[in-house]
Amino acid sequence: GAVVSQHPSWVICKSGTSVKIECRSLDFQATTMFWYRQFPKQSLMLMATSNEGSKATYEQGVEKDKFLINHASLTLSTLTVTSAHPEDSSFYICSARDSRFDTQYFGPGTRLTVL
């Protein structure tokens, strides 16, 4: 199956700093990528849809200035958590849509801890 990588796999940062998470589709091109967030014992919640070459579409309640998304190429999308606070601590996971198979392939996720 298709491979999506995500980096870093975990990060610990101080409150007020910004953290960038990368999502790459390794063996296919993805015009659309998705960013999800998961709190303990909850389902994966879609944060935003990232479209190559255009602005991301954010879900209701997700602050676009807080969670900056850039999809500059067909294989890379980045999520930057700006001025992170402890409540931003969560598990962030991306997926990339392979239009050939109408399937989303997921990265392994990033565990963010903000102290």
Place this chain on the structure above:
Amino acid sequence: ILNVEQSPQSLHVQEGDSTNFTCSFPSSNFYALHWYRWETAKSPEALFVMTLNGDEKKKGRISATLNTKEGYSYLYIKGSQPEDSATYLCALYGGATNKLIFGTGTLLAVQP
């Protein structure tokens, strides 16, 4: 707001047991249902994409059925093995929106 529910939340079985889980979803405006298998520290792995009412798909010892009229899908595992231990997620696909709405998953633990 679409609500996708999975039951049970967790399941412990012995090696060799067969098991099944349920995914319930709103039956109106159905487009597709996805099943994923998610092992700890790995990426969720796509298992099935179900689109038609009455669909039945199989991959080795794992199979899935779909009933779009009543809004449910079953995932079956025949002869569970320890390597089947994972969280099984279902997700409703919104079609034109390209969005996946996930359930909370069923955590399966298979004891050797």
